[in-house]
Amino acid sequence: MKDVFLTLEQVNKWYDNKVHAVKDVNLEVNEGELLVFVGPSGCGKSTTLRMIAGLEVLDSGVICMDGKIINHVPPKERDIAMVFQNYALYPTMNVFDNIAFPLKMRHMKKDEIRYRVTELAKTLELTEYLKRKPAALSGGQRQRVALARAMVREPKLFLMDEPLSNLDAKLRVQMRREITVLQKNLGTTTIYVTHDQTEAMTMGDRIAIFREGVLQQVDTPQNVYQRPENLFVAQFIGSPPMNIWEEEGKIWGIRPEHIYITLNSDHIQAKVMTVEHTGREKILFVLTQRQGTLAVLAGVDCSLKEGDRCFLQMDRELLHQFDPDNGRRIL
C-alpha cells in the first residue's frame, strides 16, 4: 500500500457564479504514481489541475499535499512544477536561461545552476540547443525544454496539462514513452491531463475520468477498461468504443473484440455496413435487428465486405449491464 501524497476533498469550483466547473471532487494521489486526468473538453480536468497548482482558487473543499492543507498557499511556495500545453517557454530567454529560471528564482548559486542545467540538458539531449531561443526550436525540442524546466528543481509534484497535444502523431508517441520513462526514473508524483484516451491508457498508473465537472471513476487502466463504473466511462475509454444497446428495459454493452464472426446460423444475424482497415486488424460496422449497429474487430484476413451477411456470437461472460436510470454499472 503506497502513501497518499495528495488529497482532494469535496473540491468545488464555479466560474462567475454560473458555471459549476468542478463538482464535489474527492481524490487521492499516491506517492510516486502517474495519475492521468482524462475526459472531453470542458469536463473540469484542467480546472482541477490548476487548483492543485494554485492558479485557480477553490470555492469549497480542501487540497492537502504532503500532509499540509495548501488551499491558500501561493503557487511559488507549493513546490509544484507544471508543463503547459503550449510549453509556456519564456521567448526572450535562451534555452539555458529558461531551464535555469526556477533555480534563479530560488537564489541558487551560479555554479550549482550551471551544473544542474548542463547535466539535465545532457539527459534530455538539449546540450547543443542551450544558446538558442525557443523560437528556433522544433515542437519536440520545445517540449523537452519545458520538461527540463519542470524537472530541474526536483519538485514534489509534476503537473502536465496536455503537454503533447501540439505535437504530430509520431512525435507524440515517442514523447509519451520518454515522459513515462523519465517519471519512473525520477519517481516524482505526477498528474497528467489529456483528452486522448489512448494517452491515458498507455501512460497512467491509474486514470481519473471526468465528465461535466464530476469525477466518474479512478482506477488502473485495465480495471477502467474491463469494469467501467458507468455508461460514460464505458463509451469514453476504448477505441472503437464499447457497443451499447437497449434491450428489454436494460442497457447492455460489449467491447468490439468480444464479438466473434461465426458461420453458425443460430447466432445473431448481421449485415456489414462499412469496413475500416487499420493495418493490424479490420473494424466491421454491422447492422443487427435487435442491437442496432455494432463495431466488431476482425483479423486482416477477414474477407467480409460491405453488403455481406454474417453471423455474430457474443461472449456472454464479458457482457456489461448498466442501469437505464443513472447509467451505473449493474453487472
Add this chain to the structure above:
Amino acid sequence: MRKWLIAILLCVLALLVWIPLWMIISASFMGSEEMTQNLAPVLSDKTGYALWPLLPQYPTLHSYVELLLDSPEFFTMFWNSCGQVFPVVIGQILVGAPAAWAFARYDFWGKKFLYAIYIVLMLLPFQVTMVSSYFVLDRLGLMNTVWAIILPGAVSTFPVFLMIRFFAAIPTALTEAAALDGAGPWQIFWYIGLPLGAPGILSAVVLGFLEYWNMLEQPMTFLKDKTLWPLSLYLPAVTSENAGASLAASVIMLLPALLIFLFGQRYLEAGISASGLKD
C-alpha cells in the same frame, strides 16, 4: 501598367509632403542677403511675391555658424529641451509601465472606474486641463520651474494606455509558469512583463519623445522665465533678421526627432496600431 501609375502618383504625393522639408533645408544654406531679398514681400513692407528657390544661389554655412557659434541662447534652449524631455520620457516609463502592468494583468477593486478616468484624461486636450493644471502647479509651488513640465508629462496617461495593450497580449501561461517557477509579482513583471512588453515601452518612448520635443503650450503656460524655455519655443520667434538662423535651428531641432523616429519606426507603427488612435 496600373502599378506604374500608382507608383508615379505616390511619388508625386511624397514629393508634395517633402517640399516643406526641402524648403527648410535649402533655405538654411542661403545667405542672409539672398534670404532677405527672396522673403522681403513677407517679412517687410515690399510688395510682390516671396521667392523660395529649390537651391540657394550662393550656398553658405553662414546660418549654421551664426547659430552654433554666435547664439548661446540656442544652446541653452537645446539643453533645456533635453533636460525636460528626457526626464519626462523616463518618468513615463517608470510610472507608466508598472501602472499599465497592473491594469493589464490584475483584477482589483475600482479597476474599471480608474481606467475610465485614465481614458478621459487621455482624451482631454491640453487646453482643457491647462487652467486646472496651472492652479495645481501654482499651489505646489512648481510654477516657473522645470518640474512644471516634467511632472505632469511623466504621469501622462497616454503611455499607460499604449502599454496596456502590449502587456495584455502576453500569454497568461507565461506569467503562470513564472509564478510556479517561484517568481513573485515583481519578478514576473521584471523578467517576463518588461522584456515581452518592450515593443510597447519603446513605442511609448518614441511617441512621448516626439510629443514633448515639439511641445509649445506647456512651456509657454508654465514657464515665465525665458532661460528655462525649450528649443521648440525658439523657432516661432522668426524675424527677417534671424530667418536664416531659425531655419538652421529647425534643421538641427529636427535631427533628434528624426533619429528617434528612424530608430523606433517599427515600434512606433506597432504602437499606433495598438492604440488605434493618435492625434
